[in-house]
């Protein structure tokens with residue numbers, strides 16, 4: 001019998017890096033999502049290149065997964081190859097004021113490392129539970145700063161596994177937006193430029209940001225952080241609160257009472273619960289204020305409409 005496209009793909013990849021049918025709920029901060037057909041624990045760039053090239057030839061969809069803190073995957077799961085950028089692909093090098101990290105390195109760890117070396121620029125990232133690859137792609141930001149201000153180079157692979165080095169001016173950064181997102185590029189490593197700073201001031205700023213998060217965000221529940229993008233001239237959370245939606249629930253998904261911009265998993269929420277609540281929030285806010293909320297969360301296998 002002829003091997004299937006997945007079997008042909010698998011033969012090219014090291015078996016010890018592959019998992020069959022892992023539940024995406026275990027890899028996402030919202031704790032929902034069905035099984036992935038195949039997942040590769042990324043250990044080196046060469047296997048990512050091989051995987052992308054083979055998946056393109058075989059017509060197998062690819063999902064890049066960092067820390068899963070901004071992903072909502074369907075209950076049916078993902079019928080394709082998940083490239084997981086985690087601990088096994090997270091080496092970091094620091095040269096003077098320049099830090100380069102493989103895509104799976106935790107952003108919070110980079111923020112800590114920068115502080116320990118008296119380098120300023122990554123304080124805003126102290127509470128963002130991202131991988132550096134996901135954060136570079138999403139242009140993650142907080143408290144008036146964002147990745148776009150510090151990223152100087154992103155090393156990527158395109159859909160066929162060709163290597164690209166994008167300098168600052170080529171990344172096309174916008175609000176929670178980048179060229180890597182538009183072109184489906186896979187981020188391998190990210191270089192950021194930091195500056196010398198006062199270690200005490202850096203530590204104080206980090207502590208202040210972390211305190212503000214603990215006070216204002218429902219950190220004890222699974223979530224994807226702010227579910228919606230900030231609409232121009234408004235705050236999504238304020239619009240949702242004004243529409244009377246705090247505490248609104250569908251199944252195990254709830255609009256947080258602490259921060260209405262967060263949808264939290266208060267029980268055994270399914271992706272369908274979260275989506276139904278998301279749609280209800282969008283419709284209600286649109287009717288109340290005329291503003292259309294767009295999800296910041298990346299929806300996989302489901303539609304936002």
Ligand SMILES: Cc1cc2nc3c(=O)[nH]c(=O)nc-3n(C[C@H](O)[C@H](O)[C@H](O)COP(=O)(O)OP(=O)(O)OC[C@H]3O[C@@H](n4cnc5c(N)ncnc54)[C@H](O)[C@@H]3O)c2cc1C
Nearest residue numbers: 066067068069070130131133134135140141142187224225
């Ligand atoms: C409690 C909490 C607080 C948060 N606070 C903030 C905040 O203050 N500011 C903010 O901006 N966000 C925040 N977020 C959202 C989230 O952390 C960011 O969007 C983050 O950048 C996602 O990174 P990740 O590694 O988890 O990416 P994932 O969720 O794994 O993926 C997000 C997107 O990036 C893509 N991706 C991931 N890795 C790669 C790669 N190597 N190459 C190509 N594509 C890739 C995925 O395909 C997907 O499209 C918060 C989330 C939570 C749960």
